[in-house]
Amino acid sequence: MNHHDDASRISATIGKYQSELLEDWVANLKQQMIRFDAAAEQATRRHCSQLLELMCSALRQGEIDNIEGRGWDEVRHLLTEISQERARQGSTPSETAIFVFSLKQPLFTRLRTEHAQKTELLADDVWTITTLLDKLGLFTVEIFQKSRNQIIARQQQELLELSTPVVKLWQNILALPLIGTLDSARTQVVMENLLEKIIETGAAIAIIDITGVPTVDTLVAQHLLKTIAAARLMGADCIISGIRPQIAQTIVHLGVNLEDVVTKATLADAFVVALERTGAAIHYNKAGAKG
Amino acid sequence: MDRIPILRMGDLLLVTIQVDMHDRLAMTLQDDLTNRIVQDQAKGVLIDISALDVVDTFIGRMISNTAAMARVLDATTVVVGMQPAVAITLVEMGLSLPGVRTALNIERGMALLGKRYHE
Numbered sequence: 561m562n563h564h565d566d567a568s569r570i571s572a573t574i575g576k577y578q579s580e581l582l583e584d585w586v587a588n589l590k591q592q593m594i595r596f597d598a599a600a601e602q603a604t605r606r607h608c609s610q611l612l613e614l615m616c617s618a619l620r621q622g623e624i625d626n627i628e629g630r631g632w633d634e635v636r637h638l639l640t641e642i643s644q645e646r647a648r649q650g651s652t653p654s655e656t657a658i659f660v661f662s663l664k665q666p667l668f669t670r671l672r673t674e675h676a677q678k679t680e681l682l683a684d685d686v687w688t689i690t691t692l693l694d695k696l697g698l699f700t701v702e703i704f705q706k707s708r709n710q711i712i713a714r715q716q717q718e719l720l721e722l723s724t725p726v727v728k729l730w731q732n733i734l735a736l737p738l739i740g741t742l743d744s745a746r747t748q749v750v751m752e753n754l755l756e757k758i759i760e761t762g763a764a765i766a767i768i769d770i771t772g773v774p775t776v777d778t779l780v781a782q783h784l785l786k787t788i789a790a791a792r793l794m795g796a797d798c799i800i801s802g803i804r805p806q807i808a809q810t811i812v813h814l815g816v817n818l819e820d821v822v823t824k825a826t827l828a829d830a831f832v833v834a835l836e837r838t839g840a841a842i843h844y845n846k847a848g849a850k851g
Numbered sequence: 852m853d854r855i856p857i858l859r860m861g862d863l864l865l866v867t868i869q870v871d872m873h874d875r876l877a878m879t880l881q882d883d884l885t886n887r888i889v890q891d892q893a894k895g896v897l898i899d900i901s902a903l904d905v906v907d908t909f910i911g912r913m914i915s916n917t918a919a920m921a922r923v924l925d926a927t928t929v930v931v932g933m934q935p936a937v938a939i940t941l942v943e944m945g946l947s948l949p950g951v952r953t954a955l956n957i958e959r960g961m962a963l964l965g966k967r968y969h970e
Contacts, residue, residue: 748939751939752935752939755935755938755939756935758935758955759935759955762955762956763955764955764959786942786943789942789947790935790938790939790941790942790947791938792947792953793930793933793937793938793941793942793947793948793953794933794935794938794953794955795931795933795953795954795955795956795959795960796955
């Protein structure tokens, strides 16, 4: 079987019926999609016609069994674009794959009319096109997965930056409300932020509030202790607050040693201790007190 | 510069490290400092490392040792002005300097030593 001949023959068929193929393909897609407004239809139609065009020219170059080849560069580029756009819009990978697979039926119908008398040729072409479109479909799934991973990685990065604020509570007192699980990368960011802020504000006491930390295992505890040790080296004391009952139990069961660290149940308690240590005091006005 | 100056302020000794520490310099400092503590009958030692931006295990250990030696000679050591990067490095190396007092800057360190001395 000569690939080159196959390719040019299929390319000719597509070229011949291009507009009909496009109509059928879009109609096919229309049936399968749940949401299909005018804007989506227009976008889909544009993608379909571009893809047909590019496939035609790629096939003309004769490479049909290797979509990684240079002849398919433009097709791959377009599919990447489509996949990424769909990933951003939140459609599933199978929807994107179906977009490519839906071309099969209209194309096979045209082939049947074209090679009505030549069964062998028909079977050959059907097989070639099936293989080709399957490859292209899988390619979109791959790209979809890749762009999904990129989105996840970006969100993780954003989360990392968002979730480690260091706030100044009072003169010489900082608070570090931790939200979410502490892993090594986050501890590093938290530690750096805290130390920078200590220098910046000249704080003497930092309250680390772990109300938002879902679980404390030995690793998390070790990370906490490291942060506290680093702050101490810079001359700032740390108080851990917001320890929930379950976490207190876990800490003791795990045998984590928090003896050297001042711990308080709530941020308010820790704040009072911090005020005392810095020499400040809270004074209630009699007039304002409730009788 | 082959040694780090040690300044006397009342019964405190002030050491400001403003050059890159290398091992021999550290050993000389340790020697000089212990001698001066005895000679001046110092009660407190302030080591300012705010200009130090690189540490290794040797320097870390030397700081820790110096504090221990001063304690034996009945002087309290306060290390002041440690940079965040240095603090992180020391902690990651497992040298959290237990027994060494720390303060954010010279002023705080002085206050700390004054408070302890007058108690």
